[in-house]
Amino acid sequence: MASTEEAVRPETRTLQELGRRHLWMHFTRMGAYEDHEIPIIVRGEGCYVYDEHGHRYLDGLSALFCVNIGHGRADIAQAGADQARELGFFSNWSYAHPPAIELAARIAALAPGDLNRVFFTSGGSESVESALKLSRQYHKLRGKANKHKVIAREIAYHGTSLGALSATGITGLREPFEPLTPGGCHVPNTNTYRLPFGISENALADTIAERIEFEGPDTVAAVILEPVQNAGGCFTPPSGYFQRVREICDEYDVLLISDEVICSWGRLGEWFGAERYGYQPDVITTAKGLTSAYAPLGAVILSDEVAEPFLAGTASFTHGFTFGGHPICTAVALANLDAMERENVIDNVRANETGFRGMLESLRELPIVGDVRGAGYFQAIELVRDQDTKETFSHEESETLLRSFLSLELYRRGLICRADDRGDPVIQLSPPLIAGPEQFDEIESVLRPVLTEAAERLHVHTH
Ligand SMILES: Cc1ncc(COP(=O)(O)O)c(C=O)c1O
Numbered sequence: 001m002a003s004t005e006e007a008v009r010p011e012t013r014t015l016q017e018l019g020r021r022h023l024w025m026h027f028t029r030m031g032a033y034e035d036h037e038i039p040i041i042v043r044g045e046g047c048y049v050y051d052e053h054g055h056r057y058l059d060g061l062s063a064l065f066c067v068n069i070g071h072g073r074a075d076i077a078q079a080g081a082d083q084a085r086e087l088g089f090f091s092n093w094s095y096a097h098p099p100a101i102e103l104a105a106r107i108a109a110l111a112p113g114d115l116n117r118v119f120f121t122s123g124g125s126e127s128v129e130s131a132l133k134l135s136r137q138y139h140k141l142r143g144k145a146n147k148h149k150v151i152a153r154e155i156a157y158h159g160t161s162l163g164a165l166s167a168t169g170i171t172g173l174r175e176p177f178e179p180l181t182p183g184g185c186h187v188p189n190t191n192t193y194r195l196p197f198g199i200s201e202n203a204l205a206d207t208i209a210e211r212i213e214f215e216g217p218d219t220v221a222a223v224i225l226e227p228v229q230n231a232g233g234c235f236t237p238p239s240g241y242f243q244r245v246r247e248i249c250d251e252y253d254v255l256l257i258s259d260e261v262i263c264s265w266g267r268l269g270e271w272f273g274a275e276r277y278g279y280q281p282d283v284i285t286t287a288k289g290l291t292s293a294y295a296p297l298g299a300v301i302l303s304d305e306v307a308e309p310f311l312a313g314t315a316s317f318t319h320g321f322t323f324g325g326h327p328i329c330t331a332v333a334l335a336n337l338d339a340m341e342r343e344n345v346i347d348n349v350r351a352n353e354t355g356f357r358g359m360l361e362s363l364r365e366l367p368i369v370g371d372v373r374g375a376g377y378f379q380a381i382e383l384v385r386d387q388d389t390k391e392t393f394s395h396e397e398s399e400t401l402l403r404s405f406l407s408l409e410l411y412r413r414g415l416i417c418r419a420d421d422r423g424d425p426v427i428q429l430s431p432p433l434i435a436g437p438e439q440f441d442e443i444e445s446v447l448r449p450v451l452t453e454a455a456e457r458l459h460v461h462t463h
Contacts, residue, residue, distance in 0.1 A: 100120060138306055155231050224257040227263040258281035266340060268378060285298070285299075348433060360372045
């Protein structure tokens with residue numbers, strides 16, 4: 001407990017002081033706030049947010065790839081308030097309530113193929129954790145009790161709970177918590193800018209088949225892949241990749257989980273990322289944009305075939321979360337989907353994707369820009385020391401470049417985006433889906449001078 005002196009009412013201390021003393025921020029080097037301020041965001045409107053000093057920022061990351069409809073929507077907030085008055089909470093454990101049922105039916109209607117069953121969670125990690133447990137129990141119910149492993153890709157992020165973390169392919173996130181849930185296996189991702197030595201684009205999908213053979217097909221339950229891989233910087237699939245993965249999963253009786261925690265709800269210009277690349281998953285995991293982050297909600301969407309063994313006789317999926325499918329969150333999701341449909345938000349992404357991408361491509365003029373990649377409103381710029389050789393930065397340079405300069409300077413100039421080095425250094429942009437040319441111009445007006453200065457500081461020059 002805090003001392004009496006510390007437990008004073010918040011208004012008598014500044015938010016900065018209280019935040020430093022009491023709030024433990026996620027994935028955050030708390031020590032960094034000893035010499036500079038915690039960015040405290042107090043209000044949002046459309047593509048913009050405002051900090052405690054009243055400074056305005058273009059939210060080029062939709063907070064964390066999730067405020068798809070944009071900030072400050074009174075109608076979506078109202079839907080939550082109305083539901084709270086009507087029925088603030090009841091669970092989905094043997095009971096149901098109207099917003100959960102209506103949302104499940106709505107999602108089933110939008111999801112590709114026969115993905116007709118929806119299991120609600122409170123967020124992305126819970127969705128992935130649930131999908132992994134579901135895969136294991138699915139095979140057990142069908143008499144294949146040893147199928148338990150999951151194949152994921154290097155540098156992919158699938159969440160932080162110990163099961164989801166076993167699918168996450170980022171050494172630095174795994175290592176502090178090992179041993180993890182057993183069964184996580186990794187194959188190369190679709191970073192076509194830096195293909196693994198000796199592997200062509202066309203052979204990438206087959207690394208999954210090889211790994212299944214290596215592990216033993218009787219031990220593998222699922223393959224989990226994002227349509228566009230976030231960590232590492234928006235790796236898109238080569239043409240035909242997912243079609244080959246689908247064949248492999250069918251051949252080995254392995255479930256294909258499309259982890260669309262980011263890539264669904266319009267982010268790639270479709271309701272679901274799988275639609276953009278024309279493949280049919282057995283399971284989709286989602287969260288974030290489902291409510292445009294006005295309330296925490298995730299979902300696992302599964303095919304009739306995968307649901308079938310759980311539905312007969314005394315069988316059940318022995319798994320759940322108190323708040324999965326919370327009435328307020330599902331009501332908010334319904335209002336969000338209403339707004340997205342009414343306002344043709346996905347059409348806005350389709351109409352403007354080329355302009356957005358074109359602006360980012362124009363930054364290739366800067367010697368520090370090595371690659372530009374992504375799809376829809378989910379794009380990344382990879383920064384390099386040498387455009388011709390693709391030489392990347394050392395760990396120390398990455399630290400100075402991303403953490404000490406880029407992140408702070410972009411924010412200081414009013415742009416929220418992500419400078420990330422979980423793979424090679426990238427800047428990621430993922431604006432609200434209502435953004436258009438005005439916001440792209442604004443993004444460029446910050447990125448261009450800041451990247452130019454970064455290149456100068458690190459002595460990166462054109463040849
Ligand atoms: C693809 C993917 N899966 C899972 C997660 C975990 O989601 P959450 O942070 O809501 O637990 C994320 C989060 O960014 C994600 O991008």
